[in-house]
Amino acid sequence: MLEIVMNNVMRRKARTFLTLLGISLGVAVIVTLVSLSVGLKSNALDMMGKVAGDVTIMEEGQMYTMSNLSEDSMRKIQNINGVKMVAPTVMLMDLSKGFNTPGAEMRGVDPDMEQRFSSSSWDVIDGRPLRGSDSYNAMVGTVLADQLNLNVGDTVEYMGTDFKIVGILTFGNTLLDQAYYINIRTAREIAGRPPDYISMIRVKVTKPGTEEEVAKRINLTVPNVEAWSSAAMSEQVGDFLSIIEQVTWAISAVAAIVGGVGIANTMLMSVIERTKEIGVFKAVGWSNADVMKTILMEGLFLGFLGGVIGILLGVVAVFVVKDQIPGFAGEITLLLITEAMAFAMSLGVIGGIYPAYRAANLNPVVALKTE
């Protein structure tokens, strides 16, 4: 039976190829989207957990490098009830290196304050941490170090200034591990900002669970700032992610329908062309169920081939995206591959049901008379 099934699939090579293209593109789209949305989710949640601290403060209505805060606001925040610890960041973006390319992002931190603030969330894996006396020394995140092949002792150019790498660190978070870290003093200097400039203030609260409360208190008492609790931020991100997830599903559903209709169409045509052969099968003693089984196996086989090709295409697509957007955690899991394969094969069988039913119920006498 297998020979007959394979022969039928291979009989019209161009048509089979086009059908496979349809299914495999569908599968590839699903594999790519699902893996990227999973990656996006883990990136975003990671970022929430570690970038932000319990509460993150920026200038009202501004983000990152555009945000303009001062040491004065930080002192006010430090004195607010429920705040345990604060740490400042000056965000730099070297646009001459391109947007979002490895090595474009630098963060100025206060070495002593950062030591206390982040000691539980970072690991220095080579060299040493930043010191208050460092000016043109930098630490580099391990992801960036890998990408640019940087080692302790190397010199890098950033916004026209040379920095010597003194340490390599990891937060266990691809986004944070993709930046340079330098002394906040130097960061202000090369950004042309005043000596008390800060872009972002991070806060740790005294009691877990009070993040939202503390954020509110900051918003009320300190003028011109906007404080986000990590919970509120992840809620926002969560909303965004669930939209992405829904879009992923909608696109996958369309891909599935297109693939399924393609299979059904191909197999229906092939069954109609083979009417006489099916008549012969029935004349020599095949039952309706035998005929049906053969056609469904053909669908299964098409689905299987489409699944294999689609998964390969999807894997390639994910690698391309990961290559283009460094640090993007697109994940291809065994579960995803299994699901995509099962999906493609059931698509083949479902697409084959009507053609198989039609073939099985042909009247052999009529079928044998067809030319």
Added chain:
Amino acid sequence: MIEAIDLKKYYRMGTVLVKALNGINMKIEDGEFLSIMGPSGSGKSTLLNMLGALDKPTSGTVFFDGIDLARVDESVLYQLRRKKVGFVFQSFNLISTLNAIENVLIPLVPTNTPKEKGYRRAKELLETVGLGGRMRHKPSEMSGGEQQRVAMARALINDPKIILADEPTGNVDSKTGEEIIKLLRDLNENMGTTLVIVTHDPEIVESTERTIRLRDGIVVE
């Protein structure tokens, strides 16, 4: 033994009611070599399909080894075709994408016959019909006579009790036709296979033991 009793088959062709078979009574004994003759449209092929459990009558019935074919359901019919009947068609009806031996094996596909055993048997049969050297050839690479011999091997693979041949020599030249008839006769003589041939070739008719003549759906002699 196969017996047709007041066998009728009517069907509609557009608005016209065609009475393909209009009350046939006949008997075929086991091991007989029988020809059915008649002008085209006389119902020969329809009768052959009825005798071979391929089609159901409008009224009347066929008893096939005591089984009333009008009363049993489809599953009994295909079992009969699978185990007891071999069809040979005028236009061979081989599967163009399969080679000779694969074509011969088609009836065994849905059965549980071990692959090796089926393959051996198919090889034997192809050798018997003189195609031992052409087992891997596709139908398009064979002459009409060779294709018909493959079709005969296919009809024989299940060791049927009866072979029903519908103008088996209609699409081959006369010399090849003679060879095919000789093969069929040998089969009948050596293995006792019942043989029914539909034909309008008088020479074939002469070589058979008995002839049934049809006209307008009834037996005329």
